[in-house]
Amino acid sequence: MKDFQFHRPSSVAEAVALLKARPDAKLLSGGQSLIPVLKLDLAEPSDLISLAGIGELRDIRVDGDRIVIGALVTHDAVHRSPEVQQHIPALATLAGTIGDAQVRNRGTLGGSVAHADPAADYPAALLALGATIATDRRKIAADDFFTGLFETALERDEVVVAVHFPIPKRAAYAKFSHRASKYALVGVMVVDTGHNVRVAVTGAGPKVFRHANIEGILERDFAVDALAAASTPPDELNGDLEASAEYRAHLITVMARRAVQACL
Amino acid sequence: MAITLRVNRQAHTVDCAPNTLLVDVLREKLRLTGTHVGCDTSQCGACTVHVDGRSVKSCTMLAVEAADAEITTIEGLASSADGSSGRSGLADGGNLHPMQAAFQECHGLQCGFCTPGMVMSATDLCRRNPKPTEHEVRHWLEGNLCRCTGYHNIVKAVLAGAEAMGGKAK
Amino acid sequence: MSAQGFGASVRRKEDRRFLLGKGQYTDDITLPHQSYAVFVRSPHAHANLGAIDAAKAKAVPGVLAVLTGADVAAAGLGGIPCGWAVKSKDGSSMVEPPHPALAQGAVRHVGDPVAMVIADSKTAARAAAALVDVDYQVQPVAASITAATAADAPLVWPDAKGNVCFDWHLGDPASTDAAFAKAKHVVEIELTNSRVAPNAMEPRAAIGHYDAANDHTTLYTTSQNPHLIRLLMGAFTLKVPEHKLRVVAPDVGGGFGSKIYHYAEELLVAWASRVVGRPVKWTSDRMEAFVSDAHGRDHISKAQLALDANGKFLGLRVATLANIGAYLSTFAPAIPTYLYATLLSGPYDFPAIYAEVKAIFTHTVAVDAYRGAGRPEATYLLERLVDKAARQLGIDRIELRRKNLIRTDQFPYQTQVALAYDIGNYQATLDMALASIDHAGYDKRKQATEAKGKLRGFGISTYIEACGIAPSALVGALGARAGLYEAATVRVHPTGSVSVFTGTHSHGQGHETTFAQIISEKLGVPVENVEVVHGDTDRIPFGMGTYGSRSAAVGGSAIVKAIDKIVEKGKKIAAHLLEASAADVEFVDGKYRVVGTDRAKAFGEVAFAAYVPHNYPIETVEPGLEENAFYDPKNFTFPGGTHLVEVEVDPETGVVEIAEVAIADDVGVVINPMIVDGQAHGGLAQGIGQALLEEAVYDADGQLVNGSYLNYVMPRAADLPFFKVGNHVTACTHNPLGIKGVGETGAIGVPPAVINAVIDALAPLGVTDISMPATPEKVWRAIQAAKKGA
Secondary structure (H helix, E strand, C coil), X not given: CCCCEEECCCCHHHHHHHHHHCCCEEEECCCCCHHHHHHCCCCCCCEEEECCCCHHHHCEEXXXXXXXXXXXXXXXXXXXXXXXXXXXXXXXHHHCCCCCHHHHHHCEHHHHHHHCCCCCCHHHHHHHHCCEEEECCCEEEHHHHEEECCEECCCCCCCEEEEEEECCCEEEEEEEECCCCCCEXXXXXXXXXXXXXXXXXXXXXXXXXXXXXXXXXXXXXXXXXXXXHCCCCHHHCCCCCCCCHHHHHHHHHHHHHHHHHHHC | CEEEEEECCEEEEEECCCCCEHHHHHHHHCCCXXXXXXCCCCCCCCCEEEECCXXXXXXHCEHHHHCCCEEECHHHHCXXXXXXXXXXXXXXXXXXXXXXXXXXXXXXXXXXXXXXXXXXXXXXXXXXXXXXXXXXXXXXXXXXXXXXCXXXXXXXXXXXXXXXXXXXXX | CCCCCCCCCCCCCCHHHHHCCCCCEHHHCCCCCCEEEEEEECCCXXXXXXXXXXXXXXXXXXXXXXXXXXXHHHCCCCCCCCCECCXXXXXXXXXXXXXXXCCCCEECCCCCEEEEEEECCHHHHHHHHCCCEEXXXXXXXXXXXHHHCCCCCCCXXXXXXXXXXXXXXXXXXXXXXXHHHCCCEEEEEEEEEEEECCCCCCCCEEEEEEECCCCEEEEEECCCCHHHHHHHHHHHHCCCCHHHEEEECCXXXXXXXXXXXXXXXXXXXXXXXXXXXXXXXXECCHHHHHHHCCXXXXXXXXEEEEECXXXXXXXXXXXXXXXXXXXXXXXXXXXXCCCCHHHCCCCECCCCEEEEEEEEECCCCCECCCCCCCHHHHHHHHHHHHHHHHHHHCCCHHHHHHHHECCHHHCCEECCCCCEECCCCHHHHHHHHHHHCCHHHHHHHHHHHHHCCCEEEEEEEEEECCECCCCHHHHHHCCECCCCCEEEEEEECCCCCEEEEECCCCCCCCHHHHHHHHXXXXXXXXXXXXXXXCCECCCCCCCCCCCCCCHHHHHHHHHHHHHHHHHHHXXXXXXXXXXXXXXXXXEECCEEEECCCCCEEEHHHHHHHHHCCCCCCCCCCCCCCEEEEEECCCCCECCEEEXXXXXXXXXXXXXXXXXXXXXXXXXXXXXCHHHHHHHHHHHHHHHHHHHHHCCCCECCCCCECCCCCCCCCCCCHHHCCCCEEEECCCCCCCCCCCECCCCCHHHHHHHHHHHHHHHHHHHHHCCCCCCCCCCHHHHHHHHHHHHHHC
């Protein structure tokens, strides 16, 4: 790991100021993605700005028809949160499948969202639930947020503060884990908002994506058997030692069926 | 930079660069070599310690991040709050933490290398879920690899340890 | 004899230090003034080496030295030797290429060490290693058996035509041809035994310390056999006499074979300590381990089974290609030959067998013994073939095995492939395993599985292994370049407590407890009063180490021999104290007693007299009570048994779950059932790992595609169920303990049971074959292909 300066601001404003002043700085949240990257020298930031001292980012609250979860809330805390379990149980379940127990004890919602790993679980939840990402300066719809492989709509000096999750009518997440890394080989979040159906897929492609074909089918008939007609063209999916694109395409349908089943 | 860490209820001030991992401070500076390193990609869990009571991979945390925290390593587990329990009914219960005693009683270790991480991880589980099922134990241990035991006796040990720590297994 | 003797599950003495975090593994040791080594390793599978420019690396603050193959050559260090020589069919010797500790002229696998950077911190050494500029001239690559045996394949070694290291055979081709000529049925199979990485949880590490004042070298290393390392370093690589070289293998975090071999890094840290004048420590990273530890398995085989009209086996033909990697590791040639082909009779009565094995060089890291070593490969081939025969002939799989198992009245049984099994009861272990898994209730479980929309399969493997290696004369005739006896010293202290010094090494096996139980059983001394010492060439007279499930059978027998000498000497002392004839004194329940009387002396009293010889037969008996013994076994031992597996397959995803595992082994006499069962558990996990999860995959360029825990699938707790483990004992007839050995049974027996179960689950869909590892995608594809074919 290359050397860097370490900072621990006590407010979001201070963190933003540090980011502005240091063009090669990176934010450090739970570190469960960033530190492995640094250990392999795959990134060499000049500065690490830890958000751990900013207490206001640790809240979970219900705000009318949405749950607002602070950026520093750990996966474990989301998994165990009575509010999340009551209003969006699928999100609590999803949080409990991320990585392993130790990762969930450190890793945070904001860190995962900003890192935008194409095989991370949260992006599927944000996209399917139609969440809004609140930053120090604006609100970004999930549909506009995940722009590419490890790429988001965040500006370089922008800090994720919280994520607003609309409470859906029903939702479920089905995940087929990579057997070694425990990342999603294919993760499918199916959400019935009450107005429409939103389906997001993680792990299968270069970034999390909405699945229009499956959404269309489920809009017409929110039933497991309806998905017999579902299909995903494999050409834009990932293929690797663990799973070919063709197999991933197949798993998308299977996981979608299981998610729908869990919704019913 | 100088940082102060509270490890096993003792404060230590160490001089280390910001890019120093917690595990390296524990092993190299404090000579607490019970915390092991078995991989370089944050998978094996041999380095698991408690940070403010929660199991954490000390290879995936900077030492400076732990500056305000209460850290417990395998060396300090027996003297932690639920450590020297006389009610465990297990061999050596007076000196080992009930989870450590359960690992010995159930033959939950062979080469011993993954053991500190396993014990620290299992203790975190059982403090929060006093009556884990076999299924819960197996899934909780996803972040800890063992090559010797086939996990058979580790799972038995965690179930026995949970009971000894006060919960009655389901 | 005592409550802590044979058959008692004494809790392990060694656990306390491990549980308290006080184990001392090599990387836990810090010597004063220690420096750190990091290796520059080839990123290419095959390249000629041009200039190595270390100027930038040497300029990094804290760097002490950058050493290369040229320095190794200039220092006169010996190449890494191979410990086993195999001759080809035509009598020619195997191709034995040079193996310099640091590459000279060319690199031949990804991970081949090119330079060694030594600095006063690991950080500096790492930074400098990244700055060593190596001119690699990339050459064509043959990274698999298939690639290396293709016409015009690139050669790993110019002397090895067709990349063949040796072309060896065993058995009688004429009688085998005759058997096939009269066969009613011939069943054929072609299969691979997948390549796996051993992955002991403790990565390898070594610290070299040269003490110039005394001209003495100490090496701390993660070894299963420190004396063997000292022997090889003394005689071949470092070239210093044994009395100037101490090798310590402290607590070692698992081995599974991978820590048997003499690795270049051991030699290099010892030598480099001399160069830089400071201790030098190296600790492997996990990703480094994947490309530098010897791997296991990696066979491609074709086999034919001849049967008569009733399903009786008549003959077996096997042709195997075995990948041995780019260099010959310490025992590599022995694995696909004397530990493989000799096992091809399995537990069956075979009138004729002929096996041919070609060892193939490839541009991959060496392949050598990994838990089971040759015997899993033999078992997998045989048990897949027997299952296929049963399906093809329409005979029940269990019945076909029963029909062909060696009967108890056939022992000792001479196989057609050199081994002579002394004893066993394969029918008993088969029955025991079937009862344990409740085979009678299988149909009900299958229905329950099907009600969930899944498929259930039952798999069986009846197996044998040869271990407790081995008679030195026999292995010498087979090509071993060392003896394979074991040594022990039993030191009785004046107050009756005991220290045992064993040449075996415990890296998880629990010797500190099991060997103490031997003392307890034989001398009546509580295990608390016994200390077992291992892993240090300065403390232990000699030893060959721990591998091949040999420690209890061979090392334990050496301890018994030493104990026998202690008991005999004690008799003379006791006779003197009791004023009786030694012939009239017996040793029972920890006491020397005049036969037929109540006149007795406790063992402790005799020990005390031996050291405080005030009233002592000083004219005829030396003071002191300490004995050495060497034990060289008369034969291999032959554990065997039946492994049964039930799987559930999700036909939608191809995911295979292990539903049940029940095994019945015959590992001979059991000292500590808890430890013996634990060994079985670990072997089963590794065997199931190979069958379902693990595979070390090289691409065509010789890159290890999954060389980290992010993509090499290690078995986890949630992948496995509780195992049902049973033992049916027939005592080994030729060692004093009756022990056969348990370390490898799980890894040997279970892989074919798993695959046979998967095939059984998929058979109704038309699937007839699946290779290891049976990954979800592979299973799913097999189902899709069968559907299309149907």
